Amino acid sequence: MDKHAYYQQAVQCVEAEIDFVTETFLQLRGRPATTLREDFCGTAQTTCEWVQRIDQHIGYAVDFDPVVLQWGEQNNVRDLSADQQQRIHLINDDVLTVETPPMDMVLAMNFSYFIFMTRREMANYFKSVHQSLSDDGVFFLDAFGGYEAAKELTEERDCDGFTYIWEQASFNPITAEMQCYIHFVTDEGVRMDRAFDYRWRLWTLPEITELLQESGFSEVDVYWEGTDEETGEGNDVYTATREGTADAGWVCYIVAQR
Numbered sequence: 224m225d226k227h228a229y230y231q232q233a234v235q236c237v238e239a240e241i242d243f244v245t246e247t248f249l250q251l252r253g254r255p256a257t258t259l260r261e262d263f264c265g266t267a268q269t270t271c272e273w274v275q276r277i278d279q280h281i282g283y284a285v286d287f288d289p290v291v292l293q294w295g296e297q298n299n300v301r302d303l304s305a306d307q308q309q310r311i312h313l314i315n316d317d318v319l320t321v322e323t324p325p326m327d328m329v330l331a332m333n334f335s336y337f338i339f340m341t342r343r344e345m346a347n348y349f350k351s352v353h354q355s356l357s358d359d360g361v362f363f364l365d366a367f368g369g370y371e372a373a374k375e376l377t378e379e380r381d382c383d384g385f386t387y388i389w390e391q392a393s394f395n396p397i398t399a400e401m402q403c404y405i406h407f408v409t410d411e412g413v414r415m416d417r418a419f420d421y422r423w424r425l426w427t428l429p430e431i432t433e434l435l436q437e438s439g440f441s442e443v444d445v446y447w448e449g450t451d452e453e454t455g456e457g458n459d460v461y462t463a464t465r466e467g468t469a470d471a472g473w474v475c476y477i478v479a480q481r
Contacts, residue, residue, distance in 0.1 A: 226418040227266050227294050229407050233380065233387035234333065237272040243461060244328055244363050245276070247446070247478060252359050256327035257281060260355070262318040263335030266295035267311070271303060274310045283323050285314045319348055325357040331364045337423035340400065342434065345426070349438035353481060362440065362479040364431070369472040372425055373401075385409045399425045428467075428475070435479045446476040 248256040260283040261270045267284035274282045286292050292313050329352050339345040352362050378389045388406040405419040435443045446461040461476050
C-alpha cells in the first residue's frame with residue numbers, strides 16, 4: 224500500500240488544474256505563462272504536469288517534507304524526459320521564506336494553506352507570495368466550504384483497487400479549527416488508517432479574499448463551478464462571479480492578480 228500513489232489517484236486531477244490556471248492566466252494577461260511555482264507541492268505531480276505541457280515551461284515545487292519530495296522525485300520526476308527533468312526544481316523549504324525567481328504563477332492547492340491558523344500567519348504567507356510574483360503574476364488557490372464543511376462526518380468513494388475515506392473528525396466553532404483524516408481500504412480489506420492527517424482552520428471566502436487584498440493583490444476573484452442542467456451536478460467549468468450557491472459542500476478557485 225502506497226499512500227502517495229493512492230492520494231494522487233483519489234484526490235488530484237492535475238490535468239484539469241493545469242488546464243484551468245493556464246487558460247485563466249492567458250485570459251487575464253493576454254500572454255502564456257512560462258514559470259510556475261507549486262507551494263505545499265507534496266509529490267510535485269502538478270509541477271510535473273506543467274513542465275510536460277510545453278517545452279518552454281519551467282516549474283518549481285516547494286515542500287517542507289523531504290520524504291514526500293523524495294517520493295515525488297522517484298515516482299513522478301523520473302518519468303519525465305531528460306529535458307523536462309532539467310526544467311523542474313524540487314525545493315525542500317518553507318513556503319514563507321523560500322526564494323525563487325519571479326514567477327508568472329504561484330499555486331496553493333488542495334487547501335494546503337489552511338494550515339495557517341491566524342490572520343497574521345496567513346497574511347505573512349500571502350505577502351511572501353505577492354513578493355515572489357512577476358509584475359503581472361497571478362496567485363491561484365482553491366478553497367472549500369458549505370454547511371457540511373463544519374460538520375463531523377465521514378465520506379467514502381470507490382477508486383481503482385481501494386476505497387478513499389475522508390473524515391472530518393472534529394470542528395471547534397469558536398476557533399474554526401478542524402481535524403481531518405484520509406484513510407484507505409484496499410478491495411481486499413486491508414486498512415491504512417490516518418494515512419494523512421490535517422489540522423486546519425476552516426477559512427471563509429470573505430476572510431481569504433480580504434486578506435489577499437490587504438496583502439497587496441490588486442484584484443481578487445472567486446471562480447465558481449457551473450452546474451450541468453441535466454444532472455444538477457458540477458460541470459467542471461469555473462467562471463468568475465460574485466454570487467455562489469448555498470450547497471452542502473463546494474470547492475472553488477480564488478485568483479489573485481498582483
